[in-house]
Amino acid sequence: MDRDRALREVEQAGQELSAAAVMFHTAVGERLGIGPSDWKMMDLLERHGPCTAGELVRHSGLAPASVTGVLDRLQRRGLITRGRDDEDRRRVVVTLTGVPADRAAEVFGPLLRELGEVHAGYDADQLALITGYLRRAAAAQTRATAEITAAAEPGAGASGR
Structure with missing residues (x-):
């Protein structure tokens, strides 16, 4: 297979994975009674630990x-708390109070089982290559999200829209 065809196939597979992820996280959010962006913000807090709102923006x-809108919704539902940083009282830190473990296992159990079967087909070196690609692709998507967000902000001008 030539490189151009391989790139097209990677792009198509990425689109398929993206659509599947959006649908999965929409279903998770519906099961938990929250929106997908709320659910993913909770995921960021779980992975990065307590953060400021600015860190969550990044x-x-x-x-x-x-x-701020997502955090307000999560706080109203009792899923996060906002509190002053012990080291710097000017900073407000957001802490995940969480989804109960049994609820998380309920919604993620099927996916984890399926992915376990997928992962079984790869050796450690292949998994390391896949991990590197996924991390780089996720960072690229976060940068693209920030670019789109900045272009949509008031004052971005007609060229930013």
């Missing part, structure tokens, strides 16, 4: 107002 690529 991790997600979303606009500050969007992150």
Whole structure:
């Protein structure tokens, strides 16, 4: 297979994975009674630990107002808390109070089982290559999200829209 065809196939597979991920996280959000962006913000907090809103903006690529809206919804549902940083009282830190473990296992069990079967077909070196690609692709998508978000902000001008 030539490189151009291989790139087209990678792009198509990426689109398929993206669509499947959006649909999965929409279903998870519906099961838990929250929206997909709310669910993914909780995921960021789980992976990165307590963060400021600004750190969540950087991790997600979303606009500050969007992150604030998500955090407001999560706080109303009792899924996060906001509190002053012990080291720097000017900073507000967001902490995940979480989804109960039994609920997380309920919604992720089928996916983890399926992925376990997929992963069984790869050796450690292949998994390391896949991991590197996925991390680089995720970082690229976060940067693209931030670019789109910045272009949509008020004052970006007609050229930014």
